[in-house]
Amino acid sequence: MAYGFDHTSHAPIVVLWWRGETSREALKACLVELVTVFEGWTTPGRIIFDFSEVEGFDAELRRLLASWRATNRALIQEKVGAAAYVVTSRVVRGYMTAVDWLRPNRGLVKKVFSDRTSAVAWLEDEA
Numbered sequence: 001m002a003y004g005f006d007h008t009s010h011a012p013i014v015v016l017w018w019r020g021e022t023s024r025e026a027l028k029a030c031l032v033e034l035v036t037v038f039e040g041w042t043t044p045g046r047i048i049f050d051f052s053e054v055e056g057f058d059a060e061l062r063r064l065l066a067s068w069r070a071t072n073r074a075l076i077q078e079k080v081g082a083a084a085y086v087v088t089s090r091v092v093r094g095y096m097t098a099v100d101w102l103r104p105n106r107g108l109v110k111k112v113f114s115d116r117t118s119a120v121a122w123l124e125d126e127a
Contacts, residue, residue: 003030005037010048010120017050022057024064031068035075044081046123050116052088057095082109082126084119 003026006015014037016030038045069076085096096112109126113119 002026005033010123013046013048013120013123015048015050015116017053019053021055022061024061027061027064031065035072038072038075038079041079044079046082046084046126047080048084048086048116048119048123050086050119051092051096052086052116054089054092054095057092062095077107080108082123084123085110085112086114086116086119087112088114 002020003016003018006017009015016034018030037047087096111119111122113122
């Protein structure tokens with residue numbers, strides 16, 4: 001899997017994009033970077049999680065993501081003002097539903113979209 005952070009295209013909205021198959025090592029590295037991004041925000045920020053090109057996310061990775069969410073629950077609640085998810089695959093949407101079921105982020109303002117343009121427009125309105 002390749003992933004990256006785009007801090008400029010829709011600033012101040014940050015875009016985290018993922019592509020291809022997901023390895024445990026890549027997911028762990030991405031989550032470490034995500035904590036750094038959140039910790040750098042002085043006011044609640046807005047983020048897009050673009051999963052439109054994710055190809056695989058097995059049960060082990062879903063548990064890892066759920067565990068990360070549990071560990072970082074307070075940071076997420078303090079630093080994330082709104083989150084948009086871009087999902088084009090029903091399978092990937094199912095992965096995210098499973099993670100939400102395992103470790104819900106109650107109180108997090110979030111919405112799922114089928115394209116990034118709609119996600120950006122919604123987050124701009126959430127300012």
